[in-house]
Amino acid sequence: MAEPEGLLDIDNLSVSFRTPRGDLQALRNVSLKMGKGEIVGVIGESGCGKSTLINSIIGLLPANTCALSGHIRFAGEDIVGMADRDLRRLRGERITTIFQDPMTALNPVLSIGTQMTAIQYRRNSSPREKQRRTVEFLEKVRMPDAEKRLGQYPHQFSGGMRQRICIAMALLTEPDLLIADEPTTALDATLEVQVIRLLRELQRDIGCSVLFISHHLGAVAELCERVAIMYAGEVVEQGSVRDIFRDPRHPYTRKLLECDPGRILELRAVMPTIGGDLPDLVHIPKGCIFRERCPDRFERCSERPPVETIRAGHRAACHKARELANP
């Protein structure tokens, strides 16, 4: 699958944090490209570096970050090493974020209308115009009686409505890139479906790119065009959703898909699992990062695997990537 015109180009990004035990290498040589208007999913379990990836893009790495290398080019400009002043120009304007928990993302002591008007401080328009725009975006996320509800506070809305408010706020600036960090994890299934549909419609409407972080394979399959699979700080495989779900080549991707009960059609007494634990990211093991837990490991896995290109846009970091084809 061809990659469209670039918007975000993460190139060989590595991030380490200083800890009492030594330097924790949270991200290692991560490369990921996103095109304009593309919806890309990032899948990974706890500790895979999803949050570090987001924080690197929005320039909010914690104070104990001790090593940062590689490039994050956003519309041609490198975010790595960018001055705070310039970053602020991007963040919250051209790159916006929706977080997992809509309650903590909203200010509990300000009404929705106040928050949504305040966030437009960069716009040179009258307060009345800002309010009109607030209502317009609340209507876009299908908030009933949007105008009447401007004076209400976050606790007066249900969880699903709060997440809609967060989406409306994130889209108010018509960003180029929307980062959605597990936006449906805290929602019930029927609401999750509603929010995913809404995101897709709004994305078409506004034309922004969406980086959708999730551990829910079903949600990614429903929304995204391309997907990257992360494990222990590395992107182990990436490609079109179709290629990854139909013909996964990295053993971790294969195991992850195998473990999802939604993909197990016949009833099973024993559920599949991935044995073992995440490797220690302070003392990175030699060779392939997944080796210890990999069902397909062999001698060569003690060497770091190359990133094999399976087909256009589909890459997997595994010595056996070419052999592990689905029948």
Add this chain to the structure above:
Amino acid sequence: MKPLLTVNDVTIRFPAANRLAARLSGQPRFIEAVAGVSFALEAGKTYALVGESGSGKTTLARAIVGLVPTHGGQIEFNGERISGLSENRLRRVRREIAMIFQDPLGSLSPRLKVRSTLAEPFTVHGETAGIERKIIALLEDVGLPAHFAERYPHQLSGGQARRVAVARALALRPKLVIADEPTAGLDVSIQGEVLNLLRDLQAKFGTTFLMISHNLNVVRHVADRMAVMYLGRIVEEGNTAAIFAAPRHRYTRALLSANLKPDPDHSAPLIEVEGETPSLLKRPSGCEFHPRCIFSLAVCKQQAPKEQIDAGHRFSCHNPG
């Protein structure tokens, strides 16, 4: 076979948050979190309560262990009525019914070592003889090495904390274990481990499980029977396989179709549910699902549907699928 647990027409009420405002606005002064629920649980099997936030499934579970009082109906355990028992008499019953709480880390005291957490059930019920040996055996049952007894909750991973919570629930070899969302928040690779553990323990000790879950993919694999709850009522109940094969209630259908398939080529038509769950203070008329149901008929608005039974499969819908 006589069921181990029978829940018969149980109602659980809570006072509305603002009673004065409720009175002034003519709203009810109570909300019925559980409104006339009946089901029976066969010994040695797994029964799942399914539903979205606010459906009353956790409240019902808490009532079974006696953590919230019931206001109508009866709960019978092992042929004995346990709803409305005094605290003293409940304690004896609680030996037999254990609960695994939703948030495993939150349900473990941060100041207690795993050893003390696991010792507590024995101490409470006066079984202190050989307690050290019992604790080690429990850890072994849930697949944790003995040195985990010395750890504090913050030194445990999510999966390990869940195992400790399972060990605590199993300490007194209860007949019934209520597991509230036992896999929520776990990575899929670990989800399987916890489910396998519960299944092994069921095989080993014949434990009966009442599982509360919103994860239909999990329920399909582990539950023998299930009930779907909406606004504090059971709208559909039956054999898990039968419900997944042919759901009758429109809400169950919507719930199943909202269960996104991890398959990009899967294109089952999504059944849209409109809006969100209504407030318990303003229960809709007729069938309480009608404002969100795209299949609702005129009668749905006016009349609550009667429960129909079809080969052990119960449902309440005017326009079933």
